Amino acid sequence: MIIHNKTWLNNLKLHEQFEDDHDAGCLTDNELKALKMKYMVGFESPGIIMRIGLFVLTLIIVTFSAGALSLFFSEAHLIDNFVWPLILGTTNYIILEKWVKGNYHYGSGVDNALIMTTAGFLIGGFGWMMDTIDPAHSSFTSISLVALAVSVYLTLRFADLLMSALSCLSLLAFVFFAWQRLGSFGMATLPFVLMLVSGAIYYFSKRIINHPKAYYYDHCLHIIQIVSLLTLYLSGNYYVVNELSNQLHNTPGAPLPFGFIFWTITILLPLGYIAWGAKTKNAVMLRIGLLLVAGAVYTFRTYYHVMPIEAALSIGGAAMLLASYAVIKFLKTPKKGFTTAPLKRSSVLNHLNIESIIIGETFGNTGTAPTDAGSRFGGGSAGGGGSSAGY
Amino acid sequence: MTTHHNYDIYDELHAQKLVSDESFEKLQQRRNNPLLSVHWEVKTVLYLGITLLTGGVGTLVYKNIDTIGHQVIIAFIALLTAGCFTYAFKHKKPYSRSRVETPNTFFDYVLLLGTLSFLILVGYLQYQYNIFGSNYGLATAIPMVAVFYIAYDFDHIGILNMAIANLGVWMGVTATPRHLLAEGTFNSQSIILTYLAFGLMLLAAAWCTQKFVIKKHFKFTYEHYGIHASSVALLAGYFFNYDEGSSFLWLLGALGLSVGLYFDSFKEKSYYFALLSVLYGYFTTSCIVFRILSLDTVGEGIIALGMMYMILSAVGIIFLLTSTYKKFKTL
Secondary structure, eight states, rough: OOOOOOOHHHHHHHHHHHHHHHHHHOOOOHHHHHHHHHHOOOOOOOOOHHHHHHHHHHHOOOOHHHHHHHHHHHHHOOOOSSSHHHHHHHHHHHHHHHHHHHHHHHHHHHHHHHHHHHHHHHHHHHHHHHHHOTTTOHHHHHHHHHHHHHHHHHHHHHHOHHHHHHHHHHHHHHHHHHTTTTTHHHHHHHHHHHHHHHHHHHHHHEEEEEESGGGGGGGHHHHHHHHHHHHHHHHHHHHHHHHHHHHHHHHOOOOOOTTTHHHHHHHHHHHHHHHHHHHOOOOOHHHHHHHHHHHHHHHHHHHOSSOHHHHHHHHHHHHHHHHHHHHHHHHSBTTOOOEOOOOOOOOOOHTTTHHHHHHHHHHTTSSSSSHHHHHHHHHHHHSSSSHHHHH | TTOOOOOHHHHHHHHSSSHHHHHHHHHHHHHOOOOOEOOHHHHHHHHHHHHHHHHHHHHHHTTTTTHHHHHHHHHHHHHHHHHHHHHHHHHHHOOSSSSOSSSSHHHHHHOOOOOOOOHHHHHHHHHHHOOTTTOOOHHHHHHHHHHHHHHHTTOOOOHHHHHHHHHHHHHOOOOOOHHHHHOOOOOOOOHHHHHHHHHHHHHHHHHHHHHHHHGGGGHHHHHHHHHHHHHHHHHHHHHHHHTTTHHHHHHHHHHHHHHHHHHHHHTTOHHHHHHHHHHHHHHHHHHHHHHHOOOOOOOOGHHHHHHHHHHHHHHHHHHHHHHHHHHHHHH
C-alpha cells in the first residue's frame, strides 16, 4: 500500500532509534555516524527549514500552473463546472505519484505540498459537484465522508502527517453533521457523541500503534492521538460548547443548560491528562495536558473575573516559577522514570536558537520606559525627522 | 524512546564492534530503566512563568502609579532584581571569550527574570522621577548598555536578542522580523536609512565575532537580525524611490547583499542563512523582472509572461535550493 521503498523505511526507523539513543547519551557521535552508514536510507528528506522552503515553492508552482492552465482553457468554457478541479486533482495526483517514485521524496516538502493540493482539488471539486446536483441542500455530510476517504487513502499511501490529521478531523466532521440531522435529541447529545468518538479514535490509535501493520505509520498515529486528545477536550469545553450551541440555536449570550457538567470537564480533563500521562509516562498526553491547562484557565476567565488580569498574571507566573523550581529540585536525581536532564541533541531547535529568538520577540520591546519607546517610534514615522533627531 | 524501539538489534551490532562496550552497557541500562526527559516541559513552564510575572508586575506598576500600593510593588521589583542578580553572580562562571556553559537550567531563567525586572525598574524610575530628564537617547542607551553587558558577561543568547532589540529602540527602529513586517512604517528616507544602518551594524558585529574571536556563537543572532533588517530596508528603499532612477541602486544593493551572504553561509555551514539569502535574492530578482515587464513593451501577453516567470523561477529556485543543500551535506 505504501509507496515508499520498504527497506529504506525500515532503515529510517532504525535511524530514528539510533538518534533517540544518541540523544539520551547512550551512543557516541562516531557510533551514530557508523550505524547510519551501515543502514542506508536513500530518501530525499531534508531538514525542516529546507522542507518549509520547498513546500512554499511547490505551492507557488501548483497555484500558478493551475492558474495558467485555467486561463488557457477558459476561452473554451472548459473550466466552468466541477469537472475541472477534479481533472486538476487527478493530474496533480499522477504527478505526485511519478515524482515520489522517481525522485524518492519522503517528507521533502515537495511531496507534502502535492499531497495537500491533490486533496484540496479533489475535495473542492466534489463539493462543487454536490452543489451543482442539489443546490438547495447543504451537503456537508457527504463532503466530509469524501474528505475522509481521500485523506485516509493519501495517509495510507504516503504516510503523510497532515493527511492523517485531516482524516481524523473529517471523521469527526462527518459525525458532527450526521448526528445533527437527528433533530433536537441529536443537538442535545452532540458534545457527548463527539467526545465519545474522539475517545474511541484515541483508544484505537493507541491500540493499533504497536501492530506490525502499523509499523510505518507511527508518526501518523501520534498525530491522530494529538488531534483526538484535543478534540476530546474541545468537544467538552464549556466555551466551545456554549458558543456552538448558541450559534446553532440562534440564542446569543444564553448560558448553557447543565453547564456544571461542562465546567467539570473543562477544569478536570486537563488535570486528568497530566495525571494519567505522568502515571503511564505518556509524553503526548502529558504535553497536551499542560497545554490545555492554559485553555481551562482562559475559559474560566472568559466567564468569571475574580481578580484583575495583571494580578492574575503575576500570581499565575509566580506559581509557575515555583512549580517548575520544585520539579527541578525534585528531579535532581531521576525519580520514577522522569528526569530533567537535557537531551544531547544537535537538533534544529538548538541550532537555530529558536528559544532565544522567542525571548527576543516577546521581551524585545518591553522594559524601556513605555512613554518613550512608543512615542519615539510614532514620532519618527509621522514627522519623518523624529527618529533621527534622537541620536 | 521511539515507538518500535528494538534493543535486540544492538546485540548484533555490539558483536560487530559497531557499538562499544561502554555504549552497550548504557543501552542495557536504558532498556531496563527508561527515563522520560521533561526538560523542555519544565523550560517552557519557566519561560511562561517569567513572561506572565513580568507582564503582570509591569502592568501593576503603571495601573497603581498614584496610590500607596505602587511603592510596595516597586520595592518588590527592586528586591526581585537584587535577588536574581545576587543568585546570578554567586553561581556565575568566569567570563571567557568563548562559549561558557550555563551552571544549570534554572540559572538562565533567573538571569532572564532579573534582567526583565531591572528594565521595568529603570522604566519606572524614568517615568516617575525623570532621572534621565527628557533625554530619551540616554534613557534608552543606559538599559541597552546594561543588557549588552549582561548578555556578554553571563553568555546568554536570549538576553543578547533583547539587547539587540533595545539597540533598535535606541536608534528608533524595531528590530525583530515580526515587528518589522507588522509595524515597520517605511515612509521616509531617514527611517529607511536608519534601518539600513542598523542592519549593516549588526552584520558588521556578526563579522567581528569571527574576526576578533569574541563569543563566536553570538554570530548567528547578529546575522539573523542583520540580514532581515538590512534586506527589508534595501527593498523598502527601492519601493520608496520607485519613480526615481536611483531605485535600481537599492535593488542592486539588495542583490549584492544576498549574493555576498549566500557565499558567506558556506563558510559558516549555515543552511538557514543560505536559504534566507536565496529567498531575499529571489524576491529582488522578481522585482527587477516585473519592473521590466511593466515597462509595457509586451502589451497583452504580460499576464501570461508573468505566470510563466513565476512557474519557471520557482522550479529554478527549487533546483538551486536542492543543489545548495547537497553541497551543505558534503561540507
